Amino acid sequence: MFRGPPVQLICPPHLTFPYVPGHLSHICFELLKNSLRAVVETHGLGDDVVYPAIKVVVVEGKEDITIKISDEGGGISRSAIPLIWTYMYTTMEGQGVGEDFVESDFKAPMAGFGYGLPLSRL
Numbered sequence: 001m002f003r004g005p006p007v008q009l010i011c012p013p014h015l016t017f018p019y020v021p022g023h024l025s026h027i028c029f030e031l032l033k034n035s036l037r038a039v040v041e042t043h044g045l046g047d048d049v050v051y052p053a054i055k056v057v058v059v060e061g062k063e064d065i066t067i068k069i070s071d072e073g074g075g076i077s078r079s080a081i082p083l084i085w086t087y088m089y090t091t092m093e094g095q096g097v098g099e100d101f102v103e104s105d106f107k108a109p110m111a112g113f114g115y116g117l118p119l120s121r122l
Contacts, residue, residue: 002045002046002047002049003047003051004036004040004051005035005036005039005040005051005052005053005054005071006051006053006054007032007036007053007054007055007056008053008054008055008056009056009058010055010056010057010058011056011057011058012058012059012060015058015060015065017060017065019065023119026119027119027120028056028067028069030119030120031069031117031120032054032056032069034117035054035069035070035071035073036054037073038071038073038074039051039052039054039071039072039073041073041074042072042073042074043072052071052072054069054070054071055068055069055070055071056068056069057069057070076091084117085117085118086118087118
């Protein structure tokens with residue numbers, strides 16, 4: 001095991017807002033998972049690697065709440081930008097179900113389903 005990138009939360013201490021907690025939790029989990037994977041893939045593995053923090057900034061506007069998750073994971077290629085809001089699009093390689101798929105042997109990957117960013121628009 002290794003120590004992953006730190007996550008820094010920047011948020012007003014007593015902020016409350018109406019939203020479906022399960023949806024928000026799922027969306028944040030998927031986006032943070034994407035960021036954590038990207039940072040580790042970009043900066044490599046090792047006990048001596050110092051990962052830059054992933055920042056989660058929550059701000060309250062006059063009519064809405066904005067949650068911004070930013071990282072130093074290398075970004076998304078310009079050619080992929082039109083596709084990132086499409087369900088089932090993923091930057092992960094080799095995440096498809098192969099011909100030798102056996103349902104009882106299935107182990108879900110930690111990334112690659114392609115719904116983190118589309119969910120965040122709900």
